[in-house]
Amino acid sequence: MTITLRPILFIILATAIAACNNQPEKPDVSQTEQSKQLIDEHFRYLNDHDLKSLIGQYADKAKITTSDWDGESYGPPGADQIFHQLFYVSSDAKYLVDNMINNDSTVVVEYDVVGLKEKANSPIRYDLHNCSIFKIKNNKIIAEATYSNSRLYHNR
DSSP states (O other): OHHHHHHHHHHHHHHHHHHHHOOOOOOOOOHHHHHHHHHHHHHHHHHHTOHHHHHTTEEEEEEEEETTSSSEEEHHHHHHHHHHHHHHHOTTOEEEEEEEEEETTEEEEEEEEEEEEEETTEEEEEEEEEEEEEEEETTEEEEEEEEEOGGGOEEO
């Protein structure tokens, strides 16, 4: 009788151990949530002036346009050129998100840029209201268009 019980006990024990080792499946992160996380990181990198991490968010052929920049820039090299200049012109700039609209692969962000800039060898405070439209694919920015309203550019 003990010979027939051993295989049964072994099967029960093996099943119990296997059941304990199963990890619950992690829920899939939606495209909307991935896009939000990417753009949240983007603004954190902007505020940290983390150029390397910023340019790593752009796809190789990403199209980047801005009303403050002549023409279009492309990919990580274009992002590097734009953000390098922005960080040079205003090394203390802070990017404050006002509103974000997220629709899976498109994220629209309204934000203020505040900081100091040199003018006639004396720094002046500025506050610039911007709107950027990001297109996202495979967790990379494939297009960014940034618009500024120069009438809202305040010198204090």
